[in-house]
Amino acid sequence: MKNRYVLIADIVLVALAAFAAFTARFDFSFHERRPEFLPYLLVAILLKPAVFLLFGLYRRYWQYTSIQDVAVIVAAIATSSLGMTVFVMVGLSREWFYESSRVVVLNDLFITLVLVAGLRVVIRTVHESTTRKALARGIVNRRVLIAGAGAAGTMVAREMARNPQLGLFPIGFVDDDPNKRSKKMAGLAVLGSLQALPDIVRAFHVDEVVIAMPTAPGAKLREVLALCNEAGVKSQVIPGVFELLAGKVGVNRLRNVEISDLLRRNTADTTAPIDFVRGRAVLVTGAGGSIGSELVRQVANAAPACVVLMGHGENSIFDAQALVGAEFPAVRCEAIIADIRDRQRIGQIFARVRPAVVFHAAAHKHVPLMEDNPEEAITNNVVGTRNVVEAAIEHGVERLVQISTDKAVSPTSVMGASKRIAELIVQQAARRSGRAFVSVRFGNVLGSRDSVVNTFKKQIERGGPVTVTHPQMTRFFMTIPEAVHLVLQAGGLGTGGELFVLEMGEPVRIVDLAEDLIRLSGLSTDDVPIVFSGVRPGEKLHEALLEDGLRGVPTAVTDVLQVSGPAQAPEGDVDAVVLRLEVAAREGDRQAIFTELSRLIPSFRPGGQPR
8 A cells, every 4th residue: 555545535534533532522512512623634644644744654564564564654653643632722822713632632642553563554454364365366476484583684575565576475483582483573483493384384385495595504504404404495595794894784695505614614803993004005916816905895894994805806896896886885995907026116116006905815816726736925925924024114104914824834835925925925024014004814715706615616517527536534614704804803903013813613525525515505415425535645534723823812802813932034034035035936946946935934744644
């Protein structure tokens, strides 16, 4: 029912309420001896709808009346009745009429409440009846059960109800909170616990389950997904809270369950402000990469003065700039194509941009590729980092955060060793300059363009086999949005030279990851076999986040630890080794590269496994 018709109906009901209030106080012939009725009626017709309008009663969808809506109705009617009381008092003092009754105003309040609220209830009842009939005729396509009766679930339920063209008819919630059991949320009943999901699906002929639990850990998502599979019903999920940092919950955010949902961990604080970037010029190197582009998105969400995107690949930088323009149109954004190996070019950029904060995410990261091309690992990850750090010191950068990796721990690959030296470069620069330059180390991320997850997905699409290097190989995993959020939090902690590690949870067996992906594709290992291809050069069976003899000390940020232990490298050694590595890389002297890496990193064990 359109709100203009509701307004007309309200005017009629307000007049009827005024007449009924006078009749209840006096009798049907009151108009012969109550001259104040007509001015009272006129003011009620003018005043009450105007107050209703101010309270937003004509901007609501009354087909979906809820408890919150009723509270607004009560407030609007109480306010309008207060206005009528003031009118009566003024009328008496000015002798517009000779007498009146306070009981009339009270009667009017209750009768108006019954009529106006009753109209809304009738509208909702008629709408629900019409929807049920449409469902019976097959107009509404899918009956939806919502897992999670929290804020996300109720938002999704309201949006489904407001948009019948979506073809989604919410029938209720399941939730483990006993306080919500048998209650109504957004007009829908909480039908039972999550464990009751299969029975509820069968009893209510549910076609689809929407998992609206963005803060739930992966273990809970696995449980709900297993229950959906048991019930033989399709499921979709609201993305995790870190993916929603710059967006809102809604039906348009629904997607199929992904491996990142199943590995989701207990949610850290997402409300903590990123004050050190607010109102500052921020530069991100490697801004077109998986980590870099997410850094750009979350930095832009923290209201910087400007964000500068720097990278070597023009297509990825173009996409990252377009993302900022679409999601954060108020944020000033500049895109720069440059190679961090070009020392002079980097210096020119820093001199012009004058960033206050730098996030250094540019790096080569493929272990087997860098084993075959160690010169590139050195010139990009080592020499490039030195160039960025030196430009940051020279041009007054206050804070620099370098993205590192767990492969830098007792490295067995050139890539891991190059990132370990990058950490030492940042630590040494912080000691010399007194600036807040830090490194943040974490494991693998889910969802990057060239991650093992995407490789497995492509293999599954082709019908297999899925190739896993070793049945016992494990890795730490974290979603990109969560990792970046924690990087930003860690970046604000540093005062100079700290090495932070992110708490990655328990390591995940790669073969288990492959099996989960096959199941999420609706298949089994009988349909898509898994084969073991052998450990590749430079790879470890198991990664660690800390070297032997070091420990992680808790910080003010949950899931961020500071590495504590003996000094890592003597002053001056880093500069000398970096210079010799640069020469060896430019001359293609691989033996010299391995010699210098071993000189600075005693735990370096090339070849994939410890000697």
